[in-house]
């Protein structure tokens with residue numbers, strides 16, 4: 001049934017039933033792409049776990065990873081021990097194989113959202129689903145929003161740590177280390193992403209997890225994500241995830257965001273530049289007819305998520321520097 005849910009949801013069809021039993025619990029479908037799993041026996045260490053994927057429709061690896069988790073739950077290979085909400089984000093854009101249809105869903109997760117349209121409507125549905133889930137469950141809150149990046153990366157698997165007052169527990173860095181995450185990027189300001197929503201409004205331990213590069217369905221290297229799957233499995237079972245040395249991770253913080261402010265905007269480095277590539281002082285990184293040029297000053301800067309083709313007013317790249325320690 002759970003494997004059917006994924007397939008039917010991606011095909012735009014409704015499952016025949018909206019609730020049922022699992023080997024170690026039960027499931028309930030709250031709406032398209034919103035599935036709650038409730039354990040028969042709650043593990044004492046359990047979090048209230050949210051795992052989301054497909055917030056960008058062309059990022060298929062995390063959707064396949066969720067498929068593996070659901071198949072293993074259904075086969076009884078995982079012993080459900082934590083309340084878990086599984087979310088598939090932008091269903092029309094997943095079907096179209098595009099990052100988004102009309103606007104980038106992952107900039108819309110704010111309670112004062114005014115916009116109308118398909119993606120704003122979906123953001124409202126997902127915010128309501130998160131609010132209701134966390135209201136139902138008193139356990140410590142956790143949300144991993146799974147993505148893949150457009151470019152290659154010096155660190156193919158990295159976590160983006162949203163900016164918010166909530167303190168990140170040090171165990172997260174240990175878990176990430178064991179899960180094969182190679183770097184952590186601390187945001188410097190509110191970003192209104194899905195993970196930021198859970199951290200800012202619900203004080204969840206919440207991260208955007210970049211798990212390799214964008215590929216079509218069937219072309220993803222799920223073997224490289226096996227340690228990450230083990231982290232998710234531990235959380236779904238409600239047990240303490242494996243940990244490893246947090247000093248193995250590289251830590252970065254955002255220093256500046258390059259914004260696209262006019263039609264005449266360009267990045268002054270090749271399109272295929274990998275994430276975390278470093279540029280020395282004096283390098284011109286961008287030109288915008290309205291904002292002018294951006295030149296690296298004082299210390300080298302590395303570039304993450306460069307994309308000159310974003311909407312006007314949107315982020316075209318993050319400029320980052322290393323930081324010696326994780327920020328808690």
Ligand SMILES: O=C(O)CCC(=O)N[C@@H](CCC(=O)O)C(=O)O
Pocket residue numbers: 056106147148149150151160162191193195208304305306307
């Ligand atoms: O590779 C890219 O350019 C984009 C990959 C992606 O979708 N990243 C997320 C990061 C969200 C965050 O900053 O937490 C995004 O841009 O929405």
Ligand SMILES: [Zn+2]
Pocket residue numbers: 055056059147148
């Ligand atoms: Zn994404």
